[in-house]
Amino acid sequence: MAIEVREVNKSFGGTQVLTDINLDIGSGSLSALLGPSGGGKSTLLRVIAGLEQPDSGTVVISGRDATRLRPQQRNVGFVFQHYAAFKHLTVYRNVAFGLEVRRRPKAEIRRRVGELLELVHLEQFAGRYPAQLSGGQRQRMALARALAVEPEVLLLDEPFGALDAQVRKELRAWLRRLHDEVHVTTVFVTHDQEEAMDVADEIVVLAGGRVEQIGSPADVYDHPANSFVMSFLGPVTRLDGELVRPHDIELSAEPAGGTPARVVRVVRLGFEVRVEMRAAGEDVWAQVTREVADRLDLKPGDTVHLRPSAAGRVPEPSGLTRQAPGL
Amino acid sequence: MASRYALRAVALLYLALLLVLPVGLIGYRTFQHGLAPFIDAVNSPDARHAFWLTLEVAFWAVLANTVFGIGGAVLLVRHHFPGKRLLSTLIDLPLAVSPVVVGLALILVYGANEPVGGWLQRLGLQVIFSVPGMVLATIFVCLPLVIRAVEPVLLQLGEEQEQAAHTLGASRWQTFLRITLPGIRWALAYGVVLCLARALGEYGAVAVVSGRVVGETQTLTLFVEDSFNNFNQPAAFAAATVLAAIAILTLLVAKLLRPKDSP
Numbered sequence: 001m002a003i004e005v006r007e008v009n010k011s012f013g014g015t016q017v018l019t020d021i022n023l024d025i026g027s028g029s030l031s032a033l034l035g036p037s038g039g040g041k042s043t044l045l046r047v048i049a050g051l052e053q054p055d056s057g058t059v060v061i062s063g064r065d066a067t068r069l070r071p072q073q074r075n076v077g078f079v080f081q082h083y084a085a086f087k088h089l090t091v092y093r094n095v096a097f098g099l100e101v102r103r104r105p106k107a108e109i110r111r112r113v114g115e116l117l118e119l120v121h122l123e124q125f126a127g128r129y130p131a132q133l134s135g136g137q138r139q140r141m142a143l144a145r146a147l148a149v150e151p152e153v154l155l156l157d158e159p160f161g162a163l164d165a166q167v168r169k170e171l172r173a174w175l176r177r178l179h180d181e182v183h184v185t186t187v188f189v190t191h192d193q194e195e196a197m198d199v200a201d202e203i204v205v206l207a208g209g210r211v212e213q214i215g216s217p218a219d220v221y222d223h224p225a226n227s228f229v230m231s232f233l234g235p236v237t238r239l240d241g242e243l244v245r246p247h248d249i250e251l252s253a254e255p256a257g258g259t260p261a262r263v264v265r266v267v268r269l270g271f272e273v274r275v276e277m278r279a280a281g282e283d284v285w286a287q288v289t290r291e292v293a294d295r296l297d298l299k300p301g302d303t304v305h306l307r308p309s310a311a312g313r314v315p316e317p318s319g320l321t322r323q324a325p326g327l
Numbered sequence: 328m329a330s331r332y333a334l335r336a337v338a339l340l341y342l343a344l345l346l347v348l349p350v351g352l353i354g355y356r357t358f359q360h361g362l363a364p365f366i367d368a369v370n371s372p373d374a375r376h377a378f379w380l381t382l383e384v385a386f387w388a389v390l391a392n393t394v395f396g397i398g399g400a401v402l403l404v405r406h407h408f409p410g411k412r413l414l415s416t417l418i419d420l421p422l423a424v425s426p427v428v429v430g431l432a433l434i435l436v437y438g439a440n441e442p443v444g445g446w447l448q449r450l451g452l453q454v455i456f457s458v459p460g461m462v463l464a465t466i467f468v469c470l471p472l473v474i475r476a477v478e479p480v481l482l483q484l485g486e487e488q489e490q491a492a493h494t495l496g497a498s499r500w501q502t503f504l505r506i507t508l509p510g511i512r513w514a515l516a517y518g519v520v521l522c523l524a525r526a527l528g529e530y531g532a533v534a535v536v537s538g539r540v541v542g543e544t545q546t547l548t549l550f551v552e553d554s555f556n557n558f559n560q561p562a563a564f565a566a567a568t569v570l571a572a573i574a575i576l577t578l579l580v581a582k583l584l585r586p587k588d589s590p
Contacts, residue, residue, distance in 0.1 A: 051490055071493040078494040084487035088509040098495035101505070142491075149496055 001060075002027040002153050002185035003048060008057030010043055017043045019209045021057070025153070025187055025202075030179045032200035033189045036232070040209040041189045045155050048187070049078045062152045077146030077184075081158040083138040085130035091117070091141050092126040098149035116144040119178070136167040143175075147182065156188035160195070172199050193233045197221065205229050237285050244308045249286040251275065251304045253296055258305030266298050273298075279306060350571055356560070357568040368565035376542050377550035378569070384458065384533070384546060385526035388465035392522050395466075396473025397515065401507070403474070404481045421470045429467050430535025433460060456538035461546070464532035469522045476518030477511050484510040517584045524577040528570060 003025035010018040017040045025031050033041040046052040048059055050071035058067045066074050086094050093100075095116055099109045117123045120140040130138055139159060146154060159175070160168040176199050179186055190196050196203050197217040205212040205220060213225040224230035227243050236243045240259055252258060261279035273293040276285045286306065296304065357365055368374060403415060421429070437444040437454035447454055454460040488510065492502040508515075530548040537544040545553065547566055554563035 049494055051494070071490070072496045072498060074494075075496075076494060078491065080487050080491060082487065084491035086488055086491075086506060097492065097497070097505070101492075101495065101497040101501050145491075145495065 001025065002029070002062060003187070004058075004060040005044070005048065006058045006060070008044070008047060008054045008059065010040075010047060010052065010054050017209050018047070018054070021209075021211060023204060023211065023214070025185060027062075027185055028183050029201050030176070030186045030199065031188075031202040031204060032196035033187060033204050033206055034193060034196040034232075035191065035206035035212075037191055039207045041191075041206045042157050044206065045157050045187065045189050048153070049076050049155050050074050051078070075149070075152050077149065077151035077154040079139070079142050079146050079154070079156040079159050081161045083130070083135075083142045083162075085133075085138050085142060087130055089129075090126065091122060091128050091130070091133070094130065094141055095144045095148050097145060102149070112148060116148055119147075119181075120144040134167075135163050136171055139163065139171065140174075143178075147184070151184065154184045154186045156186070158189050158191070161190075168195075175199060197233075205232065207232070235287070238282060239279065239284050239306060239308055242308070246274075246285050246287040248309045249284075249288075250307045250309050251286060251288060251292065251296060251298075252307070253304065255305050256307075258307040261304055261306050263298055263300050263302045263304060265300060266293065268293075275304075277304070277306070353564055353567050353571060357564040364561050365565045365568070368562040369569060371562065373542050373545065374550060374562060374566060377545050377547045377566070380458070380545065381527055381547040384461045384465050385523055387462045388469055388526045389519060389522050391462070391466045392469050392473050393515070393519055395470070396477055396518055396522075397508075397511075399474040400477035400481050400511075404478060405486065418471050418474055421468050426464070426468050426529065426531030426533075427535055430464055430532040433464055433467070433532070433536050437463070455536050456540070456544060458544070460536040461533050461544065464536045465526045465529050468529055468532050469525045472522040472525060473515065473518035476514050476521065480511050480514035481507075513584055517581055520577050520581045520584065524574055524581070527573055527577075 001024045003023070005021050005023040008018055008021040009016070021040075021044060023044075033044060035041050043052060047054050048061075050066065050069060050073075054067070058065060060066060061074060061076065071078075086097065089097070092113055095113045096109050099112060104112075113126075114123075117126055120143060122137060122140055122144065125133060125137065125141075130141065133141065139162075143156075143159075156175075160171050163171065172195060175186075175188075188199070200217060202214065203217055203220050204214050207228055213220050213229045215223070220229060221233050224233060230236055230243050230245075235246050237246045237249070238244070239249060250258075259279050261277040261284060263275060263277050264283075265276040267274040267276070268290070271290065273288050273290055274285060275288060275293070275298060276283070278284070284306070296302075298304070369378070399418065403411065434455050435441060437447065437460060439445060439448050439453065439455065444454055452459065454463065484507070488506050489502050492506045493499075497505065528548060529546075530552075533546055534549060534552075537546070537549065539545055539549050539553065541553065547570055551563050551566045551570065554560070554566065
């Protein structure tokens with residue numbers, strides 16, 4: 001294991017931010033800490049980096065107990081949401097920083113910084129200052145800077161949070177490719193489930209300072225541990241007192257044991273169709289293909305029969321009767 | 328429109344009467360008989376001694392306040408501890424307390440007949456009526472200048488760059504030298520210049536603790552007053568002109584340094 005977190009607790013003032021956190025991050029993996037704002041994910045990342053001290057519990061990095069080590073002794077790379085670029089240093093000197101404080105030979109620094117700038121496509125910006133770069137370029141510089149010291153783990157705190165949507169998407173794909181090239185154990189914090197599913201091998205869902213679930217993207221999406229994870233990871237609707245993914249609802253014209261519902265509105269969103277309905281006095285919506293919508297000839301006022309398909313259903317938190325199968 | 332011009336006229340007249348006219352007159356009186364009397368006046372042994380003593384006292388006071396100013400600003404901005412607000416208030420005290428009171432207070436502690444001063448005296452260190460006391464008094468009156476110049480810039484600089492440096496393996500000292508200090512350099516320079524100007528012009532506290540021994544503990548400001556009281560007006564005006572010239576120079580430097588802090 002690259003990172004082992006055991007029974008970590010942390011509070012600020014009177015507020016408990018992390019409660020009994022246990023976590024294993026495998027060597028060479030790319031993991032996401034996913035959760036809503038204030039869920040404790042950034043604090044957990046900072047505890048791993050040594051920027052915060054846990055009140056209790058231990059952090060082990062590459063088999064070495066790092067709980068009492070200062071950040072500079074942990075050999076972790078940390079990338080901040082707002083880049084934390086050294087404003088008075090050029091891009092070259094920013095990336096060289098970790099090597100310079102380690103007093104590596106000049107020639108080695110030059111070679112290594114050259115390689116890294118190439119890796120992050122900033123070769124031609126070596127002489128510029130951070131203020132002369134775009135947000136995406138600054139974040140790539142910060143990444144190169146963190147990688148320069150060959151960290152055992154790379155930690156990224158909402159790395160794309162301050163960028164606009166287009167750049168965000170590009171950097172996401174780029175981080176994924178970079179990880180496939182460099183293979184350093186990477187943990188990034190995000191509140192964007194799409195980003196987590198897109199980039200990570202493993203997702204750790206954190207909310208209210210607790211780990212809600214750990215699993216592969218498919219795992220946490222299809223087999224959520226509870227209603228919170230289910231609704232946080234994707235769209236949900238309610239059918240017969242259960243939470244269901246709208247694309248997991250089968251519509252048919254024949255009763256065949258399904259729940260009858262009246263179509264209220266049919267919205268065509270390009271390749272998919274959103275069907276808004278009322279069943280047993282409750283709003284429910286389903287996401288179907290155009291082909292299904294055309295075959296059933298759905299119009300407002302029609303009656304259809306709804307049946308959730310096999311995958312992931314979770315009882316509502318209020319504890320309504322039926323237990324979801326497969327959990 | 329008329330009222331605006333009236334306001335300007337009042338402001339200019341006010342400045343002229345209070346500032347431009349007196350300072351200008353000193354310059355005029357200094358040079359009214361040409362350059363030679365001025366050079367003679369500032370070249371007298373007492374004047375030269377006062378000049379170098381002033382620089383010496385100012386140097387040590389600026390050095391002490393620079394170190395304390397950086398340390399104090401880092402303490403106030405980066406750390407949380409009980410009594411922080413009290414400390415912050417105390418730092419402004421020298422601005423409120425009259426320098427004469429500062430001088431008297433220092434005599435009460437470091438005077439040769441007082442416990443602390445007597446102990447130091449036995450160790451061979453005379454504080455009052457000597458250079459160490461003058462440095463102490465000057466440090467006291469200049470205390471807030473560096474710290475208050477650095478504090479807001481340090482706050483604005485934020486902690487992230489320092490944390491990034493830590494994660495990259497830099498020790499606290501390396502981080503301070505390579506990240507924090509370059510980040511506050513202009514504010515620090517501004518504070519140092521202000522501190523220097525204040526130290527060179529200090530009169531009240533130094534007058535009390537120095538004993539005003541001509542050729543020994545007489546700074547330039549004391550020299551000006553002494554010469555004037557002894558009807559040696561050319562010397563008084565010449566030294567005053569030197570002081571004013573240094574002050575104007577430091578203000579110009581401060582003016583040049585100031586805008587670079589706003590990003």
